[in-house]
Amino acid sequence: MAQENKLKTGPRESVNYPVQVVYCGNCTMPIEYCEYYPEYEKCKQWLEKNLPREFEKVKIGDGSDSPAGDEEKKRQKRGGKGIIKTKKKEEGPKQVCVSRAPRGKKKSVTVVTGLSTFEIDLKVAAKFFGQRFACGSSVTGEDEIVIQGDVKDDLFDVIPEKWPEIDEDLIEDLGDQKR
Amino acid sequence: MFKKFDEKESISGVLQLKSSVQKSIRSKILESYPFLDTYLEVVLPKKDAFKIVKCHDHIEIIVNSAGEQQFFRHREGQWMPTLRLLHKYPFFLPMQQVDKGAIRFVLSGANIMCPGLTSPGAQMTEVPKDTIVAIMAEGKDHALAIGKTTLSTEDIAKVNKGIGVENCHYLNDGLWQMKPIK
Numbered sequence: 001m002a003q004e005n006k007l008k009t010g011p012r013e014s015v016n017y018p019v020q021v022v023y024c025g026n027c028t029m030p031i032e033y034c035e036y037y038p039e040y041e042k043c044k045q046w047l048e049k050n051l052p053r054e055f056e057k058v059k060i061g062d063g064s065d066s067p068a069g070d071e072e073k074k075r076q077k078r079g080g081k082g083i084i085k086t087k088k089k090e091e092g093p094k095q096v097c098v099s100r101a102p103r104g105k106k107k108s109v110t111v112v113t114g115l116s117t118f119e120i121d122l123k124v125a126a127k128f129f130g131q132r133f134a135c136g137s138s139v140t141g142e143d144e145i146v147i148q149g150d151v152k153d154d155l156f157d158v159i160p161e162k163w164p165e166i167d168e169d170l171i172e173d174l175g176d177q178k179r
Numbered sequence: 180m181f182k183k184f185d186e187k188e189s190i191s192g193v194l195q196l197k198s199s200v201q202k203s204i205r206s207k208i209l210e211s212y213p214f215l216d217t218y219l220e221v222v223l224p225k226k227d228a229f230k231i232v233k234c235h236d237h238i239e240i241i242v243n244s245a246g247e248q249q250f251f252r253h254r255e256g257q258w259m260p261t262l263r264l265l266h267k268y269p270f271f272l273p274m275q276q277v278d279k280g281a282i283r284f285v286l287s288g289a290n291i292m293c294p295g296l297t298s299p300g301a302q303m304t305e306v307p308k309d310t311i312v313a314i315m316a317e318g319k320d321h322a323l324a325i326g327k328t329t330l331s332t333e334d335i336a337k338v339n340k341g342i343g344v345e346n347c348h349y350l351n352d353g354l355w356q357m358k359p360i361k
């Protein structure tokens with residue numbers, strides 16, 4: 001029986017490993033589980049945009065024997081609510097802030113925050129700044145990089161050049177931090 | 180296990196492993212999952228330097244040199260694969276299939292109850308108590324959780340109430356959402 005085969009342990013001869021599973025860009029689960037995600041509509045939008053062929057299948061599946069209806073019957077027999085949490089939302093809008101902070105009497109450093117709202121790896125970014133400006137640069141907080149030098153004005157050109165998704169308008173100048 | 184896990188708060192440290200420790204972990208994993216066999220060389224290459232991420236609540240996670248989470252364990256328990264790894268090599272864990280109605284509960288982190296494993300839409304592979312298993316679902320191709328049986332499958336069928344499999348890791352829990360560790 002095909003059903004029995006499905007659960008068999010051990011590699012299948014007809015399959016090449018590793019298996020490439022298609023994950024949803026919205027809920028991150030394999031797309032077959034999107035229907036259980038609280039924001040299923042957003043998953044569908046993602047599917048329509050990125051995997052139109054799969055989206056067509058979903059539309060067909062939405063017919064009479066939809067899993068939701070099926071489940072409604074079974075649900076009543078079970079206790080608990082089975083609430084699936086949505087992913088935590090990214091805090092606040094996507095924005096990078098730059099400011100100048102004094103260091104000693106004459107020197108200043110530049111503080112960059114908000115890069116992680118663009119899903120940028122901070123360590124990689126810190127290294128890039130260090131190389132670009134030939135100075136020390138390190139990750140100093142959850143979403144903070146300190147560049148040892150006054151390079152604030154240059155950042156408005158350098159950041160959009162390196163990460164095109166960050167428009168110059170999305171970089172906020174916080175000016176000089178007081179001591 | 181990872182219901183309240185948060186990668187920002189729950190990680191206490193990252194350790195580079197000595198090659199001798201690495202070797203013993205590899206052999207332990209192979210012992211637990213003989214079907215991994217030649218694939219282990221791809222999953223955890225001998226020459227690769229992997230790391231252990233120590234987390235709160237006695238959880239440890241093995242990360243390969245690319246930063247991907249591969250296996251995890253609780254206290255000194257058995258190493259269990261992450262779902263992302265299992266999706267690539269789905270054959271090395273015994274599979275237990277829950278019915279459609281149980282899916283939403285499993286995805287919310289609930290343990291797997293016996294009736295969800297014995298109803299018409301469900302199906303079990305015979306295993307003893309305390310076995311690490313993949314939780315599959317009726318009508319779906321990929322695992323949605325990884326668990327540990329609290330009863331043998333024989334007893335699950337016989338008792339048919341209460342918890343049958345402890346839900347250790349499921350889609351969209353804290354481990355699933357963890358970013359690669361650099």
Ligand SMILES: [Zn+2]
Nearest residue numbers: 024027034043
């Ligand atoms: Zn989705």
